[in-house]
Amino acid sequence: MRPLTAQDPVSVGGHRLLARIGAGGMGVVYLARSKGGALAALKVIRAEHAADPGFRARFRREAQAAARVDGRWTAPVTAADPEAAEPWIATAFVPGPSLAETVAGYGPLPPRTVLALGARLAEALAAVHTAGLVHRDIKPGNVLLALDGPRLIDFGIARVGGATALTATDVVIGTPGYLAPEQARARDEEVGPPSDVFALGCVLAYAATGRPPFGGGTVPAVIFRTVHEEPRLDGITEDGLRNLVARCLAKDPAARPTVPELRAALGDFCTDDWLPPTLPAVIAERSAEVLRLPEPERPTTPETPVDEPPAPSRRRLLVLGGTAAVMLTVGGSTAAWLTGRGNSPSAAPSRPRRTVAVQADLSGSGKELGASVEHGVRLAVEQHNARADRPFDLALTVLDDAGDAGRAKEAARRLVADGRVCAVIGPTSDTTALAAADQYKAALLPMVTAWAGSDSLYAAVDMKNSTSSVFQLRPSDTAIDTPLVRYLTSVRPARRTFLVEDQAARDYSWLIAQNLAANPPSNGTIVRHQVAATADFGPAVTAAIAARAQAVVYCGSSSRRAASCARALRAAGFTGTPAATEAVLTPEFLRAAGPAAEGWVFSATFVDPSRLAPAAAFVRSFKKRYGVQSVGRGAAEGYDALGLVAHALGLVAHALASPGTGPVDRSNLTHRLRAVSYRGITRTFAFRNRAAEVDEEPGLFLWRVEHGTPIFLGQYQEAKV
Amino acid sequence: MTSERLTVDPARVPTTPSTALGLVRDITAGPESYGPGYVKRSPYESDPADWPVLGADCVWRQESLPGDVLATFTRYSRLPAAGAQGEVRTAATVTLHHTAGQADWEMAKTLEEALRCPDQQLRATERIIGLNSMGAGYGTNGNTSADDYLIEMGTYDNPALGKGSTYYIWNQVRLGPVTIAVVVEGGKGFDQSDLLTVQARAVAGMETKVRSELGAQK
Helix, strand or coil: CECCCCCCCCEECCEEEEEEEEECCCEEEEEEECCCCCEEEEEEECHHHHCCHHHHHHHHHHHHHHHHCCCCCECCEEEEECCCCCCEEEEECCCCCEHHHHHHHHCCCCHHHHHHHHHHHHHHHHHHHHCCCCCCCCCHHHEEEECCEEEECCCCCCEECCEECCCCCCHHHHCCCCCCHHHHCCCHHHCCHHHHHHHHHHHHHHHHHCCCCCCCCCHHHHHHHHHHCCCCCCCCCCHHHHHHHHHHCCCCHHHCCCHHHHHHHHCCCCCCCCCCCCHHHHHHHHHHHHCCCCCCCCCCCCCCCCCCCEHHHHHHHHHHHCCHHHHHHCCHHHHHHHHHHHCCCCCCCCCEEEEEEEEECCCCCCHHHHHHHHHHHHHHHHHHHHCCCCCCEEEEEEEECCCCHHHHHHHHHHHHHCCCEEEEECCCCHHHHHHHHHHHHHHCCCEEECCCCCCHHHHCCCCCCCCCCEEECCCCHHHCCHHHHHHHHHHCCCCEEEEEEEHHHHHHHHHHHHHHHHCCHHHCEEEEEEECCCCCCHHHHHHHHHCCCCEEEECCCCHHHHHHHHHHHHHCCCCCEEEEEHHHCCHHHHHHHHHHHCCCEEEECCCCHHHCHHHHHHHHHHHHHHCCCCCCCCHHHHHHHHHHHHHHHHHHHHHCCCCCCCCCCHHHHHHHHHHCEEECCCCEEEEHHHCCEECCHHHCEEEEEECCEEEEEEECCCCCC | CCCCCCCECHHHCCCCHHHHHHHHHHHCCCHHHCCCCCEEEEEEECCCCEEEEECCCCEEEEEECCCCEEEEEEEEEEECCECCECCEEEEEEEEEECCHHHHHHHHHHHHHHHHHCCCEEEECCEEEEEEEEEEEECCCCCCCCCCEEEEEEEEEECHHHCCCEEEEEEEEEEECCEEEEEEEEECCCCCHHHHHHHHHHHHHHHHHHHHHHHECCC
8 A cells, every 4th residue: 555646636536545555557546435435446547558449348348247246245346437538446445354364364264264254255256257257366365354254356357368457467476376277377268257166265275274275486386286286275174175175176167166056065154153253353443443544645755654553554455455466565654654643533542563473394294393383373373362452463474494494594584574574483493493593693583493402593602693583492402311310310210321322313312412421310320322323222222231221211313213222122121211302202103112112201392281280271272273182292382482472572562652762673572582581381481691591491391101192291390200 | 501600619729730730631621522423633632831822923832831820731622524524623721720810811812812813823734814703701692601701713724624714613711710712623514503512512511510620519
């Protein structure tokens, strides 16, 4: 959204123009107010295009057809003049947030809401098709949410050759991932109602999972996947919905359900209560605020915002911009301009919005952990935004780094470049955290991870960035031996401890063994035994038995090899305490070790929230929100990471309570985070002497395998056994 | 790793050259302190009577021990080259002064040396170029353990470690009258952060020993 320029008319067809929503090669879209006072989205075609007789004829035909569209779930055409020197068309302005912004800010919608959304959009499509139009551009940005249901906007008007005429260079190219294969191939003669069904399938998959089914990335890559590859729908948990979406996404248009078939398959819903509990308040509040938009004074002078613009204007950018491309290219200053900055005394106090990002492995080998982290953070964001006394709204943006160092760097580059992002939660592995850390440090953008243990993350002082914005919420690998020392000293004392150093993880093994050797359990003796990377553990176990070891610690990081060690110990009749660190505590270890896993003791930096009293409410909410039986590893820590960041953001906001005292910048937040002490559901977080080094003791835990299941024993100094 | 500032128990600080040498020998890190694969260099240990001095010409020379130093000791280690990763050379030096004030002067002089001589000649074929130094007293710049902390980084040219420049990182801390230094050289093909981690580990290990040997007991 931009202010009007000196070249813009004051009014068009009796509509007073308020702002520019977007502009493209074909013309300009304005926010306008009709004589009756209603807000409208008004598109004006440039005279040079209107001079093309073919174009004008098509515009006329489509405007007439659009005026016939009679659907409850569409935004009606309120006025049009195809014969004007610069033809224009106005549609009712819907003051709700778009589906794109809602999912980006509040997460995927529950299956029931997606089904209801789909049913209404199918009805909207039926109305569009009945009028003889094909929408051609169904995407989350063109679906607005109102309290009683969605509204499909921007239908079939002034598109040529499959592109939206007004912003031909922006819309279709700017939002790949929602085009049917026949559209993506630019075979216009094949584009018809089934193309809209395909796009609707993409929109429903996005609504249910937060990701378009053909992924993101470059336009050619997305188009390639759309045309040649199967969609990714495994994130849709409800079987019926997933199967229906899969049918909509058939490559062959003839194989897709018709709109009436689709509508019937989606079932019936009442209009009340179709949204999840947190959203109605958001929609109502924002709708009310945007309707209080002040009239702009012209000419406007550009001003610099002192803070991130309040949520309503930010949302307007998405809704009115119509395309992500437009939204991303307009600056914050215009949004601040749009709010009128309080010169309307009756305006309700609007909350600023703070954007927090999650960078996680959502598609690589660590995707289970990554998804859990994202879910934990998302729940915390939703709960924050549902609180009436919140000083600011939180928005969430999520980037998948696939666990890959290169993609982690790229993700960090993008998040650093996105000026809205105040803090990043993640990455979720050592590899990705180490790859991304330098960029976050250089930008002083807080990187908050509870899933990377490498001591390289903070041990090194960087001459260029002596102030580090890297926050490692878990104790590093250097401290991970501590719970084992306590267990083997106080819980089940071992005077003779045997360390198995697995050369398959040379550095990790060395670190664990070195620290245990420096602090021998029970002040007893330590024997260190090296096992070659490909060797079996028979000889090591024989040596351990010969040394009359009372504890054997596998110091490596491989679940499979630890299981092999466990089986060898069991076969040899070892009766002491077998132990290892969290690197090994995985389902794979339990599977591969079988009965030999029994009694293994683990030190870890993560909790089982179902066994922590302070986490009880979180566990209930999580299960309900995601329809799951248990909370995956990483979710509770993600929830706490967001809580910590939000707490620090609150302190920054409080410090800036008097107006005009300066922006909330990233270094400001970094310094806040260093000084903060935050009581989460998993532990209390504090950083030592304002360094980015977390207090270790509260974050070290013990686990033990009992009857084939890892049981969380609690914080290591308090673990009662 | 330790967050409390060390309080030295004066009664535990050696006062004779021989007990002082015993202490610094106990503290000085050997190859086991850096990581897996590290081995001794030859020669492995320094002559305790020697003391390196940076001349006005920016060339290092060995001189005899100055009067304010009770004892100093250095151990040399290395990680042999493997695959694409070049050899890493390390040296750990522990020095005990008569007083904390004298140790403080040693830190200050070290810091100044990099300003005075950003390019330094170590031995006939070894050269440090573009040295930067940064100091951090207790409680500043993330120094939450030592009384004083300094780090110097530059590039290191030594034909024995292959063509071209490699890393040179000097890290030195002071705890009361003791200074601890670890230098890391070479390491072609490593990330700088990996070498800093190795260095920090060795320094931290020696700090822990100083604390347990000289700290006031509770």
